[in-house]
Amino acid sequence: MDNCFEIKDLRKVYFSGENEINALRSVNLNIPSGEVVVLLGASGSGKSTFLNIIGGIDQPSSGHVLFKGKDLSIISASDLTLFRRKNIGFVFQSYNLVPSLTAIENVALVTEICDHPMEPIKALEAIGLTERANHFPSQLSGGEQQRVAIARAIAKRPEVLLCDEPTGALDSETGSIVLQALLDVNIEFNTTCIIITHNASIADLAHRVIHFVDGQVSRVEVNARRKTPEQINW
Amino acid sequence: MIVTPLNRKLTRDLWNIKGLVIAIVLVMAAGIAIFVIMFGVLDSLRLTQSTYYDRYQFGDVFASLKRAPNSLESRIANIKGVSVSEVRVTFGVTLQMPSLDEPAVGKMISIPDGKEPRLNQLYLRSGRMVYPNETNAIVVDENFFNAHELVLGDKVMVVMNGRLRPLRVVGVALSPEYVYSVAPGAIMPDARRYAIMWTSRHQLEAAANMKGAFNDVSLKLNRGVCVADVKQSLDLLLEPYGGKNAYGRDEQLSNFFVDNELMQLESMGVIAPFVFLAVAAFLVNIVMSRQVAVQREQIGMLKAVGYSDKAIAFHFLQWVYILVFFASIIGLGLGSWMAMGMTKMYAEFFHFPILKYHFSVEVMIFAVASCSAAAMLGTLFSIRKAVNLPPAEAMRPESPEVFKRTLLEKMGFHRHLSFLSRIILRQIERRPLRVLLSITGMALALAILIFSYFMEDSMSYLMDVQYDLIQREDVNIAFAEPQSKTVLESVKAIPGVMAVEPMRTVPVRLTSGHINKNVAITALQSGSDLRRVINQQLRAEVLPDQGMVINERLAGLLNVNIGDALQVHLLEGSQTTLSIPVVALTKEYIGMGGYMELHVLSQLLDQPPKLNGALIRLDDNHSARVFQEIKRHPEIIGMNITSVLRQIFMDIMAENILKMVSINILFASLISFGVIYNTARIALSERGRELASLRVLGLTRKEVSYLLFGELGLVTLLAIPLGIYLGFLMIDAMAVSLDSELYRIPTYVSNQTLGLSTVIMLVCSLLSFYLVWYQVEKIDLVSAQKGVE
Numbered sequence A: 001m002d003n004c005f006e007i008k009d010l011r012k013v014y015f016s017g018e019n020e021i022n023a024l025r026s027v028n029l030n031i032p033s034g035e036v037v038v039l040l041g042a043s044g045s046g047k048s049t050f051l052n053i054i055g056g057i058d059q060p061s062s063g064h065v066l067f068k069g070k071d072l073s074i075i076s077a078s079d080l081t082l083f084r085r086k087n088i089g090f091v092f093q094s095y096n097l098v099p100s101l102t103a104i105e106n107v108a109l110v111t112e113i114c115d116h117p118m119e120p121i122k123a124l125e126a127i128g129l130t131e132r133a134n135h136f137p138s139q140l141s142g143g144e145q146q147r148v149a150i151a152r153a154i155a156k157r158p159e160v161l162l163c164d165e166p167t168g169a170l171d172s173e174t175g176s177i178v179l180q181a182l183l184d185v186n187i188e189f190n191t192t193c194i195i196i197t198h199n200a201s202i203a204d205l206a207h208r209v210i211h212f213v214d215g216q217v218s219r220v221e222v223n224a225r226r227k228t229p230e231q232i233n234w
Numbered sequence B: 001m002i003v004t005p006l007n008r009k010l011t012r013d014l015w016n017i018k019g020l021v022i023a024i025v026l027v028m029a030a031g032i033a034i035f036v037i038m039f040g041v042l043d044s045l046r047l048t049q050s051t052y053y054d055r056y057q058f059g060d061v062f063a064s065l066k067r068a069p070n071s072l073e074s075r076i077a078n079i080k081g082v083s084v085s086e087v088r089v090t091f092g093v094t095l096q097m098p099s100l101d102e103p104a105v106g107k108m109i110s111i112p113d114g115k116e117p118r119l120n121q122l123y124l125r126s127g128r129m130v131y132p133n134e135t136n137a138i139v140v141d142e143n144f145f146n147a148h149e150l151v152l153g154d155k156v157m158v159v160m161n162g163r164l165r166p167l168r169v170v171g172v173a174l175s176p177e178y179v180y181s182v183a184p185g186a187i188m189p190d191a192r193r194y195a196i197m198w199t200s201r202h203q204l205e206a207a208a209n210m211k212g213a214f215n216d217v218s219l220k221l222n223r224g225v226c227v228a229d230v231k232q233s234l235d236l237l238l239e240p241y242g243g244k245n246a247y248g249r250d251e252q253l254s255n256f257f258v259d260n261e262l263m264q265l266e267s268m269g270v271i272a273p274f275v276f277l278a279v280a281a282f283l284v285n286i287v288m289s290r291q292v293a294v295q296r297e298q299i300g301m302l303k304a305v306g307y308s309d310k311a312i313a314f315h316f317l318q319w320v321y322i323l324v325f326f327a328s329i330i331g332l333g334l335g336s337w338m339a340m341g342m343t344k345m346y347a348e349f350f351h352f353p354i355l356k357y358h359f360s361v362e363v364m365i366f367a368v369a370s371c372s373a374a375a376m377l378g379t380l381f382s383i384r385k386a387v388n389l390p391p392a393e394a395m396r397p398e399s400p401e402v403f404k405r406t407l408l409e410k411m412g413f414h415r416h417l418s419f420l421s422r423i424i425l426r427q428i429e430r431r432p433l434r435v436l437l438s439i440t441g442m443a444l445a446l447a448i449l450i451f452s453y454f455m456e457d458s459m460s461y462l463m464d465v466q467y468d469l470i471q472r473e474d475v476n477i478a479f480a481e482p483q484s485k486t487v488l489e490s491v492k493a494i495p496g497v498m499a500v501e502p503m504r505t506v507p508v509r510l511t512s513g514h515i516n517k518n519v520a521i522t523a524l525q526s527g528s529d530l531r532r533v534i535n536q537q538l539r540a541e542v543l544p545d546q547g548m549v550i551n552e553r554l555a556g557l558l559n560v561n562i563g564d565a566l567q568v569h570l571l572e573g574s575q576t577t578l579s580i581p582v583v584a585l586t587k588e589y590i591g592m593g594g595y596m597e598l599h600v601l602s603q604l605l606d607q608p609p610k611l612n613g614a615l616i617r618l619d620d621n622h623s624a625r626v627f628q629e630i631k632r633h634p635e636i637i638g639m640n641i642t643s644v645l646r647q648i649f650m651d652i653m654a655e656n657i658l659k660m661v662s663i664n665i666l667f668a669s670l671i672s673f674g675v676i677y678n679t680a681r682i683a684l685s686e687r688g689r690e691l692a693s694l695r696v697l698g699l700t701r702k703e704v705s706y707l708l709f710g711e712l713g714l715v716t717l718l719a720i721p722l723g724i725y726l727g728f729l730m731i732d733a734m735a736v737s738l739d740s741e742l743y744r745i746p747t748y749v750s751n752q753t754l755g756l757s758t759v760i761m762l763v764c765s766l767l768s769f770y771l772v773w774y775q776v777e778k779i780d781l782v783s784a785q786k787g788v789e
């Protein structure tokens, strides 16, 4: 199986005042195409930083990220934009919806600029939010906003879905709807899904679980048997 | 426009901040409108003036002389470069008008018998022209006609050659030659006391003893001919016939006045729009850059999901296009409409019989383009800042708030400050540039208010100096011929005359190096109290017993200083040239001339002391009787009443400059409000979330408002001194550009103006704060926490 991402000696240092914070210290990793991958780790262990860098929305301090053999760290800014537009669906930790657009318009914001998107309403349907389509973010609960964000990410049928705590704000029932939607996309379009979570039981859904400790990958597990969303224990 | 989600976002975002949008659009529209108004009015008036002159064959060169035979006319016509020439008879008269206590002065001008004048044609407003050989019929100038509420057929009593003759008004006319009718010796036009009357050549020749002769020449020149050459040739021809100096349009009194007025308008009109436009542009720049800054997280998200930098920049530029679009429609529409109204008003003021509008597309484009450019610069600059960040960073709230202990705190000042005050100080010290921008914006608002109000101050200051310190007589009179000093006794004998002082005015040409200037020298007796010469400190100077005192502005023009000698060429009598030293400089805002002691002048003129004018102080209760008496003296050809002069000056100012000023004030207030409201609104939108969090933590609305308005209040207070300073800078710039030979603008700003402007600014601030406070009340704590603005 070919690799979706190959990560080589990836480092990220933040400077805040006089302090240096090593958010990532030499991460080496391969992520095969079409897998569901869960990232686990304590708060501050560098998961979000890692996800942002491989998604091309943050710059590494050093190291390389190869997406299907193409080195992201050496391509131009506009090519990086194109890369995101074509291949990556994001679900951000803080939703990041446009407050002045309704749920369906937030989805359309993305389908507008891709080649073979779903219909926005289909994407909302997939995460069970059709009746909220015309609500503004301020009229939605946190979980609902998160689901709109997911609809926005899957609507473009991306090569890769990057989800930062997609179920963090959800109850078990909606949580499993959302996870099912992600898995469906994975199966239907062979989308690689990389999901950050604090909920270790979600790891049972994954093909592969990557543990972060203090800016490094401590361990990679491959699940022999995966559970379905209904089976997991919230 | 295709309705993409981004376009929807655009319209909804604009709708959400509609208060702000309206404020920006209004400010931009005001900047654009005032530009279009000022230039529209000026261009239209210039066009109207030149069209009027062309259509009515206004002359290029003029001359008057004592008397020359008609046979000279063909030689004048043959001067090289002359395309049309006309000779006329003119005759100075006095008029007795029933509505005036004092005599009015008049000038009778001949028109060719039975044909149109070739030059200086009349626009007949009503009635008819004079028939050839018709006796005792006149066409009068409309200004005079209206000032006395005459009707066609009225008889006007005119003293000609010492005989009183009733002349019947058969027509009312306007002439390009007398747009303004300024009596000889007067500095301001006075339609009530100066009449221009046209009658048939034949008639006037008889009345003025000018059979077969003429005493006035007008010439029209071929295009591109040198005026100076023609003037010289004409002087040469006329010299044997008592020809005075030929003069061009630039010295033709009416045209000089019109040009001067237009120039005043121009300097007023050119500076203000640039200032206003600059303020508007500055404001739009700030607002746009902050709007973009507020949306930084959204920009990060758009980038993250694959929108290109270009698409994002274009999205925000659309804001600018929309703002500029509405501002342009309002600004250009309102501007053109007001410009047309004002042009019409000015055309009536000048009595132009025609009206031409001219709106230059360049001016409109310039106004719109500079607003757009400023807005786009602000936008692009902030967008660049936002898109240069990696999206992950842009999406994080702009938080690594590096607070430091402020300078004041380091100095141990904080012990005296409350916790909230300390937050305010830290906020200010953390973003000094932003605070500086807010201060500058508010200061500019104050500055243009001061700048707009100052004109009135300046005018009344000028009046006070001129009529309280310099020209203190109640009346001055002019004699036809120089008189001996004994005439003062007979004037003093008139009941009601309290004091009399002699005056002698002589037209001269002053020469220094190659610079010439035609002015009048006024000679006064030493210790003169009714007319005084004041120095730069506004204190009265005693006229020295040698040399002369000249106006400081004139000294500047001639490039001479105290101690330098001037060549003084007398333009009457002996026509000799003398070298006279300048011994002192005087400060005057109106007019331009020189002063000498009466005896000193008489010695130079080689005459026993004579006078051709007198300054009179009246007993107010008897002024009417004095005027009656003066009317009966044929040797008195002119009379100026100081209070009337003052009134006329004020009226002209009120009609002319102050109307411009009131437009300025209107727009200045609008812009100040816009600037201040925007500043407050932006502060709120930047702080909204933070304030909401503090509210959640349990701070009262009052405390939260204190945080917001404490900072704004401090900004406002700091803006006041800066605004006053900027106001003075603008005023200085304008005074320099308004400086003219007719009058100069004192850069005097009253405390009242400073107070009023500051109060208006503070009222704008309070109103804005109130409107914003109203928004603070509405901060939705829940949605603020969700991160929805």
Ligand SMILES: Nc1ncnc2c1ncn2[C@@H]1O[C@H](COP(=O)(O)OP(=O)(O)OP(=O)(O)O)[C@@H](O)[C@H]1O
Pocket (backbone or CB within 6 Å): A014, A015, A016, A021, A022, A023, A041, A042, A043, A044, A045, A046, A047, A048, A049, A050, B396
């Ligand atoms: N912009 C920044 N400036 C400085 N330090 C940062 C910045 N962003 C993250 N960090 C630091 O980098 C480290 C890794 O952060 P990251 O957000 O990747 O953690 P995380 O694993 O996603 O944590 P969580 O589970 O709480 O979301 C943390 O110590 C964090 O404080």
Ligand SMILES: [Mg+2]
Pocket (backbone or CB within 6 Å): A047, A048, A049, A093, A164
């Ligand atoms: Mg995280």
